[in-house]
Amino acid sequence: MAKVLLFGPLRDIAGWREKDVRANTVAELKAALTAEDAALGAALNGKGVQVAIDQRIMRNDTGLRANAEVAFLPPMSGG
Amino acid sequence: MTIALQDTPFDPGVLLAFFSRGRTETGAIVTFTGIARADGGKSEVLELEAYPGFTEGEIRRIAEEARVRFSLHDLMVIHRVGKIKPGAPIVFVATAAGHRREAFEAADFLMDYLKSKAPFWKKEHGPAGEKWIEPTERDHADVARWDG
Numbered sequence: 001m002a003k004v005l006l007f008g009p010l011r012d013i014a015g016w017r018e019k020d021v022r023a024n025t026v027a028e029l030k031a032a033l034t035a036e037d038a039a040l041g042a043a044l045n046g047k048g049v050q051v052a053i054d055q056r057i058m059r060n061d062t063g064l065r066a067n068a069e070v071a072f073l074p075p076m077s078g079g
Numbered sequence: 080m081t082i083a084l085q086d087t088p089f090d091p092g093v094l095l096a097f098f099s100r101g102r103t104e105t106g107a108i109v110t111f112t113g114i115a116r117a118d119g120g121k122s123e124v125l126e127l128e129a130y131p132g133f134t135e136g137e138i139r140r141i142a143e144e145a146r147v148r149f150s151l152h153d154l155m156v157i158h159r160v161g162k163i164k165p166g167a168p169i170v171f172v173a174t175a176a177g178h179r180r181e182a183f184e185a186a187d188f189l190m191d192y193l194k195s196k197a198p199f200w201k202k203e204h205g206p207a208g209e210k211w212i213e214p215t216e217r218d219h220a221d222v223a224r225w226d227g
Contacts, residue, residue, distance in 0.1 A: 008200030
């Protein structure tokens with residue numbers, strides 16, 4: 001089970017901020033979320049969306065430990 | 080070095096007094112306070128979202144770079160999150176150095192990073208509805224000045 005966090009516009013598209021999802025890799029996680037909500041799935045693959053696993057930006061799908069925190073970070077606005 | 084996010088208002092004067100206390104070798108302190116703008120009535124509330132832990136970590140990484148690059152004695156970054164009304168402070172940066180040039184440049188460097196690259200998501204609520212804000216061309220150009 002992974003804890004998924006959405007930020008910025010992604011949260012508005014999904015209508016939620018945090019959700020537990022059963023998945024062993026980021027690809028599985030995206031597939032599960034896309035099956036539930038195609039618009040969210042498209043947004044997660046949108047330009048400039050980065051993935052952080054346990055608060056570190058990951059460029060490759062390294063697999064998820066149990067209870068990993070997976071955050072989808074849309075392009076940052078700055079403060 | 081102090082890096083903090085807070086969802087309650089802050090008083091820049093109080094922060095400066097705290098930051099300045101007990102320094103006998105620091106010849107220069109520069110502070111910057113960013114204020115939420117009404118933008119001619121287009122913005123009634125600014126909403127800032129951060130990723131707690133991650134956002135502070137990213138700011139700390141750049142702050143550490145600034146500390147070394149400008150030989151700072153100390154620095155402070157306080158950033159609001161949540162809903163902010165026009166006129167209220169959003170961000171406070173203070174830099175302490177032996178001499179003024181380093182303190183000025185470090186504050187400028189930190190603000191250019193914070194405005195263009197720091198992990199925040201910003202939404203403007205106004206009479207025409209709500210809108211997510213992205214960095215402007217000018218913000219990108221400002222931060223590019225420090226490369227190379």
